[in-house]
Amino acid sequence: MCLLNSVLTWDQITIQCDAVSHRSATNPLRAHGRLGSVCGIEYAAQAMAIHGALLAPMDSAIPRIGYLVSVRGTTLHVAHLENITTDLLIKADCITASANNILYEFSVSTCGQLLLAGRATVVLNATSPFILGESA
Structure with a gap:
């Protein structure tokens, strides 16, 4: 499932993509015809x-x-995305990275209007879904 339309720009720190799939009635994340902004x-x-x-x-x-192991500080500025008539701009900035962990700050906006933003932690090459020593 690829939700993004294209990569607009990228460098070592930042990537910006656009998306149009939020308007699609067949978007796989829709539930009861709605696409919650948390998506x-x-x-x-x-x-x-x-x-x-x-x-x-x-x-x-x-x-x-x-x-994706953690999403924090996320603020939702709208309830739903399916009624946004313009393309989405998705931006992710690498705040810090080590050999196996990356912290990103991300935002989703349209025409200068912030729709949601937050931070996400990604763990790379984990050998098990229980990476923090937790057991099932």
């Missing part, structure tokens, strides 16, 4: 994943798998 986190997560792929070394034979 914008998935749009941002996809932008982060693309950013990671673009930054991967060209000789990298095995892609690194990233897990």
